[in-house]
Amino acid sequence: MSDLIKKMNDQFNFELSSGYIYLAMAAHMKDQDMDGFAHFMSKQAEEEYEHAMKFYNFLFEIGEKAEYAEIEKPKSDYASFKEVFETAYEHEKVVSQRIRDLYKQAQEENNYEVLEFLGWFIDEQVEEEDTFRGILTRLERIGESWNGLYIFDRELAARQ
Ligand code: FEO
Numbered sequence: 320m321s322d323l324i325k326k327m328n329d330q331f332n333f334e335l336s337s338g339y340i341y342l343a344m345a346a347h348m349k350d351q352d353m354d355g356f357a358h359f360m361s362k363q364a365e366e367e368y369e370h371a372m373k374f375y376n377f378l379f380e381i382g383e384k385a386e387y388a389e390i391e392k393p394k395s396d397y398a399s400f401k402e403v404f405e406t407a408y409e410h411e412k413v414v415s416q417r418i419r420d421l422y423k424q425a426q427e428e429n430n431y432e433v434l435e436f437l438g439w440f441i442d443e444q445v446e447e448e449d450t451f452r453g454i455l456t457r458l459e460r461i462g463e464s465w466n467g468l469y470i471f472d473r474e475l476a477a478r479q
Pocket of ligand 1: 367411414
């Protein structure tokens with residue numbers, strides 16, 4: 320397994336661990352009786368699983384084997400909803416940087432298959448960051464108002 324492919328496998332695991340982090344956020348918000356927020360984050364975790372499986376399938380398609388790594392225990396408590404989404408937004412920025420680093424390495428190695436594969440993730444990360452940045456802005460405006468949070472909770476419950 321080349322260094323680039325090993326890093327692609329690391330990203331497979333990072334996507335799985337991202338889902339795990341978001342599932343723990345969902346549990347935290349469900350514990351606060353905010354089912355819409357919890358639903359939104361569970362859906363996000365499903366997306367992360369789909370991202371992980373894209374890496375998984377790609378690795379097999381190029382004749383490699385995806386290897387599972389240990390997953391760290393995710394943070395289970397947050398001081399506020401704002402903190403949850405700040406953490407998620409920062410996490411997505413890390414994901415974006417990791418994808419860019421992989422892309423750069425693939426360019427340096429003229430690995431066109433990996434470049435083609437990563438193109439989808441470059442676009443996806445723009446969307447992911449935008450989603451969390453948007454929610455964070457709303458939460459900053461809502462502040463600590465339970466009234467506002469309950470209205471937002473109903474909206475987030477609608478995520479497909
Ligand atoms: Fe798979 Fe949210 O990055």
